[in-house]
């Protein structure tokens with residue numbers, strides 16, 4: 001995009017940056033309470049007297065002096081919506097599970113959305129202050145979703161907390177920092193800033209405002225920028241403590257004033273040289289956005305390309321069905337349809353209507369979304385239309401599986417089928433131009449035909465490949481010559497040919513694979 005995005009920073013310019021954390025989990029399991037409790041651990045806020053400005057994200061300075069950025073919009077919908085817009089801002093997910101309630105539908109959605117994004121997870125078992133809390137049961141139930149905590153021999157960190165009683169918070173912070181260390185998060189702070197919009201609104205007094213999470217570089221007051229299809233010049237910046245700031249570096253969230261209009265969550269902000277440039281890029285992006293909206297539905301083709309270098313192609317899919325029995329039958333059949341070359345990856349499956357969460361997940365992963373005896377709810381329908389998600393409805397499992405298999409097969413390279421159509425012995429060789437050779441041939445079996453590909457073998461070893469450019473019999477051009485007859489042939493691009501060699505002619509057919 002006009003050379004302002006997508007460039008890589010040189011390794012020596014990279015400095016450590018704060019991790020960006022999103023909290024997910026089932027409703028009422030304590031996401032908001034935990035966000036508040038963690039916010040309360042900030043040593044800076046303690047000094048300042050605890051002014052809180054809700055801008056969509058906040059930073060905590062730990063007792064050890066480390067910084068952590070928390071996104072203030074909990075839940076997997078926001079997370080995946082951002083991802084669908086190309087903004088993979090989250091480094092670490094905290095999965096909150098209430099110890100008295102256990103794994104619930106949205107817990108499982110959160111797990112699947114996190115897995116689909118490939119973001120590491122820390123499990124926070126919340127409400128352990130409650131007498132009926134059963135943390136061990138949660139660890140065991142997580143196994144069913146391939147989440148193995150350290151205690152059970154896995155590598156997913158877990159921690160028992162009470163957002164209410166504020167216990168386990170230090171340990172949770174420690175685990176976030178440990179995970180962040182493993183990720184070796186870095187960014188170049190000394191360049192033109194780039195970031196993503198976390199949230200945006202039209203403020204009555206201040207005009208359009210957007211909270212931007214800086215990804216790299218340092219955003220400064222006075223910077224010209226483009227954000228989505230809008231442009232602007234940073235008039236002022238406000239941090240999560242309500243303070244006016246002049247600069248914001250990597251992983252810092254700031255409210256930015258001075259935009260031409262309200263951008264969308266997930267939109268990328270890029271600082272540019274001057275106002276003219278900002279307007280030019282904004283216009284270009286706006287045009288691009290219009291074009292994008294009118295292009296075809298996303299397919300799994302991009303997945304195929306990204307997987308080309310790997311040995312196995314992944315076929316992502318989201319499945320919703322009317323009853324658990326159908327879900328199990330479909331997922332089982334899909335898994336059995338996997339081969340060594342292409343594997344079905346069920347990103348999420350569940351019982352019930354197709355929801356917005358299902359649609360955003362399918363959109364972000366460019367996966368088809370299957371409804372078996374279920375339909376999308378109204379909001380999901382609108383979203384699917386907007387994001388051009390491929391929705392498919394079935395009421396017969398066989399049809400569903402056969403169609404998916406067909407699509408999977410379509411992603412495999414076609415099968416190459418070779419048929420030998422004839423053999424000839426080389427009786428004479430004449431030079432003919434730089435690369436070509438003319439040869440006298442005796443057709444031993446089958447047929448030889450003009451235009452066919454051929455191999456020259458000598459003592460059953462292939463010495464060169466060629467194409468029959470033309471055929472002659474008694475001064476006449478012919479298109480084919482049958483067994484038992486002699487002919488002259490012009491052999492294209494032949495570097496090695498001797499009297500006594502065998503010419504083997506073959507036809508190649510490419511056939512679409514089936515599963």
Ligand code: GDP
Nearest residue numbers: 026027028029030031032033126127162163164
């Ligand atoms: P969210 O929907 O996931 O954001 O959940 P909330 O943070 O709104 O919490 C839902 C309810 O659980 C509220 O009534 C909280 O007071 C309560 N709650 C949250 N954390 C704890 C906890 O650690 N212990 C207990 N006993 N209650 C909690």
